[in-house]
Amino acid sequence: MSFQSLSFFAFLAVTLGVCLTLRKKSAPSALMALELACLVFYLIGGGWKGLIVLAAGVAVTRAAALRLGPEAPNRRRTLVLACVWHVGVLLVFKYTGFLTGGALSVGWAPLGLSFFTFQQLWLLKELYTGQTALEPDAPLALYAFFFPTVTSGPILRPGAFFPQLKEERFLRPDWSDAAAGIYAICCGTIKKVLLADGFGAVVDNGWARLGDLSAPSAWLVILGYTLQLYFDFSGYCDIASGAARLLGLRLPLNFNSPYRSLSVGEFWKRWHITLTTFLRECVYFPLGGSRKGAGRTYWNILVIFLISGFWHGAGWTFLVWGALHGLGQVAERAWGSGRDRLPRALRWALTFLFVNLAWVFFRAPDLTAAGELLRAAVTGGLAVPQDWLLEGLFSKETGALRLLVPALTPWEDALRLLVLYGAGLAAALWPRNVQERMDTFRPTVRLGLGLGLLTLWCVLSFSGVTTFIYSNF
Incomplete structure (x- = not known):
């Protein structure tokens, strides 16, 4: 869904109406509604195949996040394996043709894959170094598929994004x-x-x-x-x-x-x-x-x-x-x-x-x-x-x-x-x-x-x- 279209403005208006209304009654419900809206946005623009590829990446990051705590065993191996997954997916979809001299080519790539990959790597790095700590139910799908940034950035720093979800102004914007x-x-x-x-x-x-x-x-x-x-x-x-x-x-x-x-x-x-x-x-x-x-x-x-x-x-x-x-x-x-x-x-x-x-x-x-x-x-x-x-x-x-x-x-x-x-x-x-x-x-x-x-x-x-x-x- 292109930003420069009436359909985007309609999507934005509906998303705001639903999420801001739900926020007055239940913050978790409003958060879930926003996550769903982001997935719908990506599905419309990137298709179900791209959604599956990126969702698999989110699952890998979540599995790794549970094993990157300061006391977890084999933390470095977990970090390396998760990073290899993300970089490997990026290489397969976007660089197979170049690396093989045109002999092989996937023919398509998930929308926003380059931005998604760097964002997931940034999250894994901050989890490993302790710069960011996540709760087990942290909304990783929202971080990955946030509709204003999912296709072309900016690349979201996890340490600046996740804390905002706990603030009072989240889904409660004032007039300014x-x-x-x-x-x-x-x-x-x-x-x-x-x-x-x-x-x-x-x-x-x-x-x-x-x-x-x-x-x-x-x-x-x-x-x-x-x-x-x-x-x-x-x-x-x-x-x-x-x-x-x-x-x-x-x-x-x-x-x-x-x-x-x-x-x-x-x-x-x-x-x-x-x-x-x-x-x-x-x-x-x-x-x-x-x-x-x-x-x-x-x-x-x-x-x-x-x-x-x-x-x-x-x-x-x-x-x-x-x-x-x-x-x-x-x-x-x-x-x-x-x-x-x-x-x-x-x-x-x-x-x-x-x-x-x-x-x-x-x-x-x-x-x-x-x-x-x-x-x-x-x-x-x-x-x-x-x-x-x-x-x-x-x-x-x-x-x-x-x-x-x-x-x-x-x-x-x-x-x-x-x-x-x-x-x-x-x-x-x-x-x-x-x-x-x-x-x-x-x-x-x-x-x-x-x-x-x-x-x-x-x-x-x-x-x-x-x-x-x-x-x-």
């Missing part, structure tokens, strides 16, 4: 929670429908005709994907955070204005924060972190970013993307404090350029195509972008404008690019992001009217909306 939740859902929908899918039209057109791209067109495609990916994923996280807030839960911050970063290292403290935190605590620190000398530190950094790339997709392009970010951080560490003495604007420009170029490999179908786009960006000539690059970009709105103001027809392409890229850059570089504003949000008439009109525009565009990019991972 309701206002902040609705605000975040509206902002996330606007990001996805008006910005991410707008950039997506330009990006898809460009990748479909790489050989026809001039240098300006190639840079529009490169920058367009940088902004598309951000608004797509951060828009999803805004909707997820808003839906959770309506249920009285708070999700972790997953994006903190990443394109304002002054270094690659800072970028990964701001981009997909929960993934970075998981990899740091569950991979980087166990490998030794930065405690065993510079050489070992550099190697550990490369390992976690190769894992990050491979987690995103089974292909050489993802591995190259991960390796680039790993090498970028190694280079920054080797450079040391000298880089910090560069002008702030130059550090931002270098970081933003690096991130843009690395995203080319993340989006490319193969390394050859990535090279072709980068070559066009340098040697493609200075011809202005042609009409086909903007095909599908606000086409209905442009047609209406053409009828209302015919004099603007010769300038419509330039206006579309100026509005889309100008709004996108301003929103991406704005100092305060949506999730930061949720904690201090106060509704006003002007803001309500503005968000209401933009959200209505989005709803009228739902039939042409694409799925969220990170639901593929």
Whole structure:
């Protein structure tokens, strides 16, 4: 079930109505109703086969959790076996084709399997180290299938999730929670429908005709994907955070204005924060972190970013993307404090350029195509972008404008690019992001009217909306 659909809003309304009503009478009944709603949500979107695979994983985690107590025998063996199960399932469904050179392939993978796997591994790790303790009847199904996060995260840290289920505000949101939740859902929908899918039209057109791209067109495609990916994923996280807030839960911050970063290292403290935190605590620190000398530190950094790339997709392009970010951080560490003495604007420009170029490999179908786009960006000539690059970009709105103001027809392409890229850059570089504003949000008439009109525009565009990019991972 897609977030950007009327069916999701109907599902959310029914779930809220049932769970919040039951909470007034019986907290356990409300919790069970929410768990059931999450399973129904996943069944609709992921099908019964995916549900069975993930439910088996939950059963493995629960069995392991009972044997990871501080006094339990063979704790390490239990941890290893449970982790092998989860990683093995992920490898079988998502990486069989890549690892066998295409000789074998499962042909499908459960929806949200990558996020589910890392979340289960995080829980097992915290149970083993004693950072988290669970009661025997802890709602592991809710943790695994929580509908705002099950398909595309953020990855829930168990030590931050389970305690909230005991708090008074769980399924008892106040008016400030309701206002902040609705605000975040509206902002996330606007990001996805008006910005991410707008950039997506330009990006898809460009990748479909790489050989026809001039240098300006190639840079529009490169920058367009940088902004598309951000608004797509951060828009999803805004909707997820808003839906959770309506249920009285708070999700972790997953994006903190990443394109304002002054270094690659800072970028990964701001981009997909929960993934970075998981990899740091569950991979980087166990490998030794930065405690065993510079050489070992550099190697550990490369390992976690190769894992990050491979987690995103089974292909050489993802591995190259991960390796680039790993090498970028190694280079920054080797450079040391000298880089910090560069002008702030130059550090931002270098970081933003690096991130843009690395995203080319993340989006490319193969390394050859990535090279072709980068070559066009340098040697493609200075011809202005042609009409086909903007095909599908606000086409209905442009047609209406053409009828209302015919004099603007010769300038419509330039206006579309100026509005889309100008709004996108301003929103991406704005100092305060949506999730930061949720904690201090106060509704006003002007803001309500503005968000209401933009959200209505989005709803009228739902039939042409694409799925969220990170639901593929």
